[in-house]
Amino acid sequence: MYEERPACLPGAVVWHATVPAGAPLRVLPDGCMDLVWTGEAFLVAGPDTTAHLVDSTPDTGYTGVRFPPGTAPAALGTPAHELRDQRVRLSDIWSEARVRSLTQRAADSTAPAGLLDALAADLLRASGPTDxxxxxxxxxxxxxxxxxxxxxxxxxxxxxxxxxxxxxxxxxxxxxxxxxxxxxxxxxxxxxxxxxxxxxxxxxxxxxxxxxxxxxxxxxxxxxxxx
Incomplete structure (x- = not known):
């Protein structure tokens, strides 16, 4: 199951996906990068050139925010090509203390989609004028x-x-x-x-x-x- 809605950040999308039983979730390339909450940790989904298969425990839920094409690197502070076709922990990019604080907020939140929505807008605003x-x-x-x-x-x-x-x-x-x-x-x-x-x-x-x-x-x- 997959659901999405427009985010506060113009051009961005907040989404929720559940891995179906019996088959992996196929994520297609779309020119974008995502910040994903797994329910336990934050991941960054780099720009894909081929389909990425998400194969985990059935009914596992993922919530994420998809940045508009070309905007995530400035917001996250990492060039896109370093993450191409990869899924990495946010703690590999940001400091452990920063990620620990954000992880605790997400774990305590009853609406992680809203948290991610606001975070994406804040990150891009803090990164300065859009290129x-x-x-x-x-x-x-x-x-x-x-x-x-x-x-x-x-x-x-x-x-x-x-x-x-x-x-x-x-x-x-x-x-x-x-x-x-x-x-x-x-x-x-x-x-x-x-x-x-x-x-x-x-x-x-x-x-x-x-x-x-x-x-x-x-x-x-x-x-x-x-x-």
Whole structure:
């Protein structure tokens, strides 16, 4: 079971997931990073390039906040590429004392989702002005703009843009665009749009191209993910 709602932080999402009995929970790449409360500890979910399988005791619940693309590294104080395809304890990033205090607050709370919601907003506020590059690259990636165009609009070389994207997103702008396009395609299919139409609307060369891309990032066919 999975539920989510908009967070106080614009563009962020607060969510709760329960691992089903008999099968792991498959978490797909989405261009984002999450701060997760397991009920016992805080984890940071780094930016994924492939599906992450959560396999734990059935009915285990997880609560988290998903930061908008490119914003979590500044809020958490760690470059995204250092956490790519990883799940690490928050205590590996922050001081033990800071995490111990936050863990106690979460353990005592009857609404950990609210705690995470407020924490995400506070962290981003404390990190200072948001780097406009994250928004520029995310919008450009969603629009399917070439890396060369994004670099020109950002006023830097493609090599400089790649380095900045590694720190903000965990990977380059091209990989971000592929992941965001996959998410858009799956969202369309879940709304009942036929696959051929989905492929055309989201910029894939054909349906076979869509299938290859989705399988490379998720490990499953598009139909298996939407069913």
């Amino acid at each position: 406009p590059l994250a928004g520029l690259v995310t919008r450009g990636a969603r629009a399917g703009l070439p890396v060369s165009t994004l670099a020109r609009r950002a006023g830097m070389s493609e090599r400089q843009l790649h380095r900045r994207c590694l720190a903000a997103f965990g990977y380059g702008a091209k990989t971000l665009a592929r992941i965001l396009r996959m998410c858009e395609a799956l969202d369309m299919a879940r709304r009942g749009v036929p696959w051929v139409r989905v492929a055309a609307l989201t910029g894939y060369s054909d349906q076979a191209h869509l299938v290859r891309e989705v399988r490379s990032h998720s490990g499953l066919s598009p139909s298996a993910l939407v069913t």
